[in-house]
Amino acid sequence: MDDVFTGSILSALSTGLGAVPILFLKNTLTHKWRDILLAFSAGIMMTASMFSLIPEALKIGGMLQVVAGLFLGVMVLTILEKQIPHIDLEHSRSGIQFDEKAMLIIAAITLHNLPEGLSVGVSYAADASETGNLIAFAIGFQNAPEGFLVALFLISQNIGRMKAFLIATATGAVEIVTSLLGYYLTAYVNTLVPYGLSFAAGAMLFIIYKELIPESHGDGNERTATYAFITGIVIMLMLIEAF
Template identity: 70%
Template sequence: MTEVIFGSVLSALSTGAGAFIILFMRGSVTHRWRDVLLAFTAGIMMAASTMGLIPEALSLGGFIPLAIGIILGVFTLTLLEKRIPHIDLEHSKSGIEFDEKALLIISAITLHNIPEGLSVGVSYASSTEDTGNLIAFAIGLQNAPEGFLVALFLVNQKISKLKAFIIATLTGAIEIVSGLLGYFLTAYVANLVPYGLAFAAGAMLFIIYKELIPESHGDGNERTSTYSFITGLLFMILLIQLF
C-alpha cells in the first residue's frame, strides 16, 4: 500500500517537476526541442507497455483478457477524446483568450491523466514486484515534459509563470486518486489484474500513436523525432534489464 501511494505521488508530481523549469526560463523553446521531448517520452511509454504491461498481462491471464483489456483501454481514450476536443499544444499560436482555450487544455490534460494513474495503480497490484515501480517511472518520465509543455502554453497565454507552474502541477494530481482506485480495484479482485494491466497498455498505446508521435512530427522534424523515439525506447529497455 505504501509503495502504490509513493509511486502514484511520484509519477503525478513529475508533472510539476517538468513545469518547474518554466519559472527560470527566459524566452521560448523551439518546436524542434519540443518534438524531441515528445518523441523521447513516446519511446519510453512504448517500451513500458510492450515489455512490461503486455507480457505481464499475458502471463497472468492469456490472450483473451489481454485483448479485452487493450480494447477497453483504447475505447476509453477514444471516448475521452471525443468528449474533450483535442487541441495541439505544441503547434498552436498565441492570441486565443485564456478562459476559452486554456481551460479546455487544462480539462483535457487532467482527464487524459486518469488512465495514466490507473496504469500505475494496476501495475502495483500485479504479482510481479517490479512492475509497479517500472510503470510509475515510465509515466513519471512522460509526465515531466507534459507538465513543461502545459506550463509553457499557459505562459504564452499571458498567465504568470508561478500560476502556470501551479496549474500544470495540479493537472497531474488526479493521477494519485486514479492510481489508488486502480490499485484497490485490482488488488482485491484478483481476476481483474490481467485486464487492468492490458487496459493500461491499451491506453498508453493510444496516447503514443494518436497523440505523441503525430505531435512530434508536426514541424518537419520527423527524422530527429524518430531518432529520439528510438533513444527513449532503448533507454527504457536498459532500465528494464537493469532493474
C-alpha cells in the same frame, strides 16, 4: 500499498517537476525540442507497454484477457477523446503559439491524465512490484514535458510564473486518485489484474500512436524525433533489464 502510493505521487508530481524550468526560462521552447521530448516519451511508454505490461498480463492470465484488456483500454481512450476537446498546438518553427482559452486546455489535459494514473495503479496490483515501478517511471517521463508545455501556455496567457507552475502541477495530481482507484479494484479482485495490465497497455499505446508520435512529426523534425523515439526505447530496455 506504500509502493503504489509513493509511485503514484512521484509519477503524478513529475508534471510539476517538468514545469520547474518555466520559473527560469526566458524564451519559449522551439518545436524541434518539443518534438524530441514527445518522441522520447513515446519510446519510453512503448517499451513499458510491450516489454513489461503485456508480458506480465500474459503470465498472470492468458491471451483472451490480454486481448480484452487491450481493446477495452483503446475504447475508453476513444470515448474520452470524443468527449474531451483535443487541443492542437499551432506549429511554428520559431516557437509554440497558443490561441485557445486557458481553462479549456487545463481541463482537457487534466482529464487526459486520468487513464494514466489508472495505468500506474493496476501495474502495482500485479505480483511483480517492479512492473509498477517501471510504469510509474514511464508515465512520469511522459508527464514532465506535458507539465512544461502547460506552464508555458499559461505564461503566454499573462499568468504569473509561480501560478503557472502550481496549476501545471495540479493537472498531474489528479493521477493519484485514479492510481489508487485502479490499484484497489485490481488488488482486491485478483482476476482483474491481467485485464487491468492489458487495459493500461492499450491506453498507453493509444496515447503513443494517436497523440505523441503524430504531434512529434508536425514540423519537419521526423528524423530527429525518430532518433529520440529509439533512444527512449533503448533507455527503457536498459531500465527493465536493470530491474
